[in-house]
Amino acid sequence: MVVTSGHTVAGDDMDDANPVGPPPKRKPITARELARLMGVSQSAVSRAFTPGTSISPQLRQRILRAAAELDYHPNAIASMLSTRRSNIAGIVVSEMQNPFYPTLIEKLSRELQRVGLQSLMFNITRGSNIEEQLVALRKYNVDAVVVVSATVLSGASLRWATEGRAAVLVNRTIPDQTLTSVSCDNVEGARAIADHFHAIGRRQVAYVGGLPHTSTNLERQNAFITRVAELGMTLTHTLSGGEYSYEAGYRAALEIGQAKRTDAVFFANDILAIGGFDAFKDGLGLLVPEDIAVAGFDDVDMTRWPRYSLTTFRQPVDAIIERTVSLIIEQLSNEDFSPSQNPLSGELLIRHSTVGGRGLEKIGLPLPPQEQR
Amino acid sequence: MVVTSGHTVAGDDMDDANPVGPPPKRKPITARELARLMGVSQSAVSRAFTPGTSISPQLRQRILRAAAELDYHPNAIASMLSTRRSNIAGIVVSEMQNPFYPTLIEKLSRELQRVGLQSLMFNITRGSNIEEQLVALRKYNVDAVVVVSATVLSGASLRWATEGRAAVLVNRTIPDQTLTSVSCDNVEGARAIADHFHAIGRRQVAYVGGLPHTSTNLERQNAFITRVAELGMTLTHTLSGGEYSYEAGYRAALEIGQAKRTDAVFFANDILAIGGFDAFKDGLGLLVPEDIAVAGFDDVDMTRWPRYSLTTFRQPVDAIIERTVSLIIEQLSNEDFSPSQNPLSGELLIRHSTVGGRGLEKIGLPLPPQEQR
DNA sequence: TTGAAAGCGGTACCAA
DNA sequence: TTGGTACCGCTTTCAA
Numbered sequence: 001m002v003v004t005s006g007h008t009v010a011g012d013d014m015d016d017a018n019p020v021g022p023p024p025k026r027k028p029i030t031a032r033e034l035a036r037l038m039g040v041s042q043s044a045v046s047r048a049f050t051p052g053t054s055i056s057p058q059l060r061q062r063i064l065r066a067a068a069e070l071d072y073h074p075n076a077i078a079s080m081l082s083t084r085r086s087n088i089a090g091i092v093v094s095e096m097q098n099p100f101y102p103t104l105i106e107k108l109s110r111e112l113q114r115v116g117l118q119s120l121m122f123n124i125t126r127g128s129n130i131e132e133q134l135v136a137l138r139k140y141n142v143d144a145v146v147v148v149s150a151t152v153l154s155g156a157s158l159r160w161a162t163e164g165r166a167a168v169l170v171n172r173t174i175p176d177q178t179l180t181s182v183s184c185d186n187v188e189g190a191r192a193i194a195d196h197f198h199a200i201g202r203r204q205v206a207y208v209g210g211l212p213h214t215s216t217n218l219e220r221q222n223a224f225i226t227r228v229a230e231l232g233m234t235l236t237h238t239l240s241g242g243e244y245s246y247e248a249g250y251r252a253a254l255e256i257g258q259a260k261r262t263d264a265v266f267f268a269n270d271i272l273a274i275g276g277f278d279a280f281k282d283g284l285g286l287l288v289p290e291d292i293a294v295a296g297f298d299d300v301d302m303t304r305w306p307r308y309s310l311t312t313f314r315q316p317v318d319a320i321i322e323r324t325v326s327l328i329i330e331q332l333s334n335e336d337f338s339p340s341q342n343p344l345s346g347e348l349l350i351r352h353s354t355v356g357g358r359g360l361e362k363i364g365l366p367l368p369p370q371e372q373r
Numbered sequence: 374m375v376v377t378s379g380h381t382v383a384g385d386d387m388d389d390a391n392p393v394g395p396p397p398k399r400k401p402i403t404a405r406e407l408a409r410l411m412g413v414s415q416s417a418v419s420r421a422f423t424p425g426t427s428i429s430p431q432l433r434q435r436i437l438r439a440a441a442e443l444d445y446h447p448n449a450i451a452s453m454l455s456t457r458r459s460n461i462a463g464i465v466v467s468e469m470q471n472p473f474y475p476t477l478i479e480k481l482s483r484e485l486q487r488v489g490l491q492s493l494m495f496n497i498t499r500g501s502n503i504e505e506q507l508v509a510l511r512k513y514n515v516d517a518v519v520v521v522s523a524t525v526l527s528g529a530s531l532r533w534a535t536e537g538r539a540a541v542l543v544n545r546t547i548p549d550q551t552l553t554s555v556s557c558d559n560v561e562g563a564r565a566i567a568d569h570f571h572a573i574g575r576r577q578v579a580y581v582g583g584l585p586h587t588s589t590n591l592e593r594q595n596a597f598i599t600r601v602a603e604l605g606m607t608l609t610h611t612l613s614g615g616e617y618s619y620e621a622g623y624r625a626a627l628e629i630g631q632a633k634r635t636d637a638v639f640f641a642n643d644i645l646a647i648g649g650f651d652a653f654k655d656g657l658g659l660l661v662p663e664d665i666a667v668a669g670f671d672d673v674d675m676t677r678w679p680r681y682s683l684t685t686f687r688q689p690v691d692a693i694i695e696r697t698v699s700l701i702i703e704q705l706s707n708e709d710f711s712p713s714q715n716p717l718s719g720e721l722l723i724r725h726s727t728v729g730g731r732g733l734e735k736i737g738l739p740l741p742p743q744e745q746r
Numbered sequence: 747t748t749g750a751a752a753g754c755g756g757t758a759c760c761a762a
Numbered sequence: 763t764t765g766g767t768a769c770c771g772c773t774t775t776c777a778a
Contacts, residue, residue, distance in 0.1 A: 027457070028511075028537075030770090030771055030772085031771065031772065032771075032772090040748085040749085041748065041749045041750075042749090042750095042771090042772085043748075043749060043750080043751095043772095043773085043774085044747095044748065044749080045772095046771095046772060046773060046774085047747095047748090047773095049772095050773080054747060054748090055747070055748080056747060056748090059747080059748085073508060073511055073512050074512065074771085074772070075512065075514065075770090075771055075772065076509075076512040076513045076514065076772095077450060077453045077454050077459065077513070077514050077770090077771080077772090078454055078754090078770070078771035078772040078773085079771080079772050079773070080450045080754095080772090081448075081450050081451055081454050081754045081755065081756085081770085081771080081772070081773090082753075082754050082771085082772050082773040082774075083754085083772085083773065083774095084400070084754075086450065088493070091494075093479075096475055096476070096479050097674075099472055099475070101475075102469055102472070102474075102475030103469070106466075106469050106496060109494050109496050110496045110498065113496060113506070118493055118494070118495070118509060118513065119493070119494045120461070120491055120492070120493050120494075121464075121482050121491070121492040121493075121494055122491070123479060123482050123483045123486060125483065133486070135446060136449075136491060138401075138446055139446050139447065139448065139449040140449050140450070140491065141448065141449065141450050164401075246674070246675075246678060274678075275678075278678060278679060278680050282679055282680060283679070301470075301619070302619075302675075305619060305647075305648075305651060306651060306655055306656070307651050307655060307680070403754090403755055403756085404755065404756065405755075405756090413764085413765085414764065414765045414766075415755090415756085415765090415766095416757085416758085416764075416765060416766075416767090417763095417764070417765075418756095419755095419756065419757060419758085420757095420763095420764090423757085426758095427763055427764085428763070428764080429763060429764090432763080432764085447755085447756070448754090448755050448756065449756095450754090450755080450756085451754070451755035451756035451757085451770090452755080452756050452757070453756090453770090454754085454755080454756070454757090454770045454771065454772090455755085455756055455757040455758080455769075455770045456756085456757065456758095456770085457770075747778105748777100748778080749776100749777085749778080750775105750776085750777085750778095751774100751775090751776090751777105752773105752774090752775080752776100753772105753773085753774085753775100754770105754771105754772090754773085754774105755770105756769105756770090757768105757769085757770085758767100758768090758769090759766105759767090759768085759769100760765100760766085760767085760768100761764100761765090761766085761767105762763105762764080762765080762766095
């Protein structure tokens with residue numbers, strides 16, 4: 001870990017990497033100028049732009065009209081300084097290979113926008129200087145921090161970075177649960193997959209994980225293994241892809257398929273599963289799901305492609321975002337707010353990768369959308 | 374368009390959507406306090422944190438050490454106010470269904486970080502209030518704006534939003550070219566695809582576009598059509614998917630395939646192409662590339678999946694980012710900077726979707742990676 | 747309701 | 763090299 005005992009080494013603030021050159025630009029009109037031009041006080045201008053302040057509707061209208069005329073907009077920086085609120089949420093993201101996350105982040109930032117928070121992105125990647133990013137997070141005085149599955153951050157650095165501000169971890173937890181987190185209920189999901197495998201008569205099952213030490217992976221893996229045991233099924237493999245990638249899934253599937261004693265595989269996410277699917281089908285010539293059933297997790301767009309029609313556990317993206325934003329707002333308004341863990345229910349989507357042919361009708365389930373065309 | 378004549382309607386700044394509640398938090402230590410504690414001047418503290426200022430190494434060290442001790446970090450907001458530089462780049466993004474963009478944006482924001490610019494995201498979508506976002510862009514005083522293929526913005530609003538600041542349009546241009554843009558050379562790419570189709574003996578070709586009125590789409594379409602004519606090939610279809618999606622590609626391919634007079638199709642991006650590929654193969658039972666060759670554009674990860682092995686024109690992502698960042702820096706430092714258009718060379722990647730079986734060897738090309746395993 | 751003035755936490759110029 | 767001080771542009775008392 002880079003952040004030690006809540007402090008940071010001395011030299012670190014120096015390398016500010018100023019993006020060069022001469023300072024400002026042609027300056028826009030200020031509230032004072034506008035006020036002078038209109039013969040009112042600068043405070044009046046400020047009030048005109050602040051809902052709920054005591055100013056006569058007439059004056060406010062005059063001012064707003066003049067402002068529009070002169071293209072005046074209150075300088076957000078200046079008001080940040082005096083209000084000590086930035087109206088900015090820092091979004092800490094790491095690896096985004098999984099298409100699930102770009103989607104989530106886009107929606108999240110849109111929702112945050114809706115409640116008046118702009119999103120400042122902090123990319124935390126193996127490559128980048130992590131501590132520098134955390135320091136930046138604090139210097140920019142963000143009101144809130146949303147950490148989206150940043151596996152590379154320790155609990156200690158997370159606490160330091162989020163200290164004194166609203167914070168939510170999405171799809172990630174820290175062991176001591178001192179930070180509030182919102183996530184898909186991984187245990188529910190993994191159990192549902194195990195139950196489904198059992199229901200369709202599979203008994204020799206395998207698990208393929210992604211990044212081994214992430215809470216997401218561990219929760220899914222443990223819940224799956226436990227449920228598999230409860231149901232009396234045999235766990236033939238517990239593999240780790242090492243990353244959440246197509247290639248990792250492909251490789252793991254080759255290993256499992258060649259051993260020929262597995263009839264259902266739960267991949268920790270959809271990308272792994274799709275890689276596995278292709279490996280089984282094209283690489284090994286197996287039939288999916290007849291020879292081997294494949295299930296993923298997340299429900300990314302690709303799972304609905306006819307080619308795959310992948311059974312998966314849908315993460316409740318909208319609910320996750322909604323809860324995240326409301327928890328942020330709550331923390332922003334409540335002095336005393338205690339951290340909570342918020343596992344949110346997802347949904348098992350049964351498709352052709354586990355129930356082939358007309359099997360879906362047989363068990364009375366609706367056809368996946370692409371079959372209804 | 375929402376922004377009219379560079380102005381904005383009066384009421385608009387009011388709905389600031391303040392994310393609620395009591396203002397501040399427990400305040401961190403300030404430079405003045407630190408200075409007082411150390412018995413030095415507040416200016417000294419400022420200097421200690423500003424590279425290239427005249428301060429003795431000893432004093433600087435003392436101050437930095439003390440700062441680390443007390444967990445002092447300069448308040449970025451305050452310095453923004455006095456320097457009139459935010460060290461923030463606004464990234465304007467719109468629809469991100471195309472996996473090409475999340476990747477690009479992640480890399481871009483990382484590069485911007487490297488030169489000291491944090492990325493503030495502005496989601497511009499049909500759903501969101503576009504003008505509000507542009508106003509926010511100005512209020513936050515971002516130093517630079519990078520517009521990533523925001524198709525929904527008119528040239529006028531773009532100029533208004535970027536006025537007086539460094540700006541680069543990525544993969545997008547505006548007709549009058551008053552804004553500098555960096556993009557993949559679409560003309561080169563489309564011609565390369567046409568040439569390739571011709572080289573592999575195809576003569577009945579089709580084009581499937583995405584969002585019809587985007588500069589990207591138009592450039593690719595026109596260049597392709599022109600080249601096809603030059604080569605004496607027949608253009609059997611010019612379709613517009615209406616959007617860059619798998620489904621759109623799928624639908625377009627069904628139409629083309631059923632007409633049975635096309636032997637090669639250029640899809641305006643990879644996602645369309647992959648949808649088309651599946652439609653040809655699974656939907657219509659055609660052989661790709663024997664019956665019909667398929668080419669895309671972008672080179673997203675999925676094109677390399679063995680299942681698809683899609684011939685595509687690779688966008689020079691790294692070069693695009695590098696150029697974008699350097700143009701930003703240039704604009705930041707140069708008073709007089711004139712807008713330029715920067716089409717960057719990409720690369721045709723020939724894979725199995727146009728040259729099947731051992732065809733790649735026959736024409737002396739390297740095998741795609743997945744074949745080398 | 748309105749105006750005057752004191753911050754908010756830095757930067758930068760000036761004099762010492 | 764240092765310290766003193768006038769801003770940066772807005773918010774927020776406090777009086778009027």
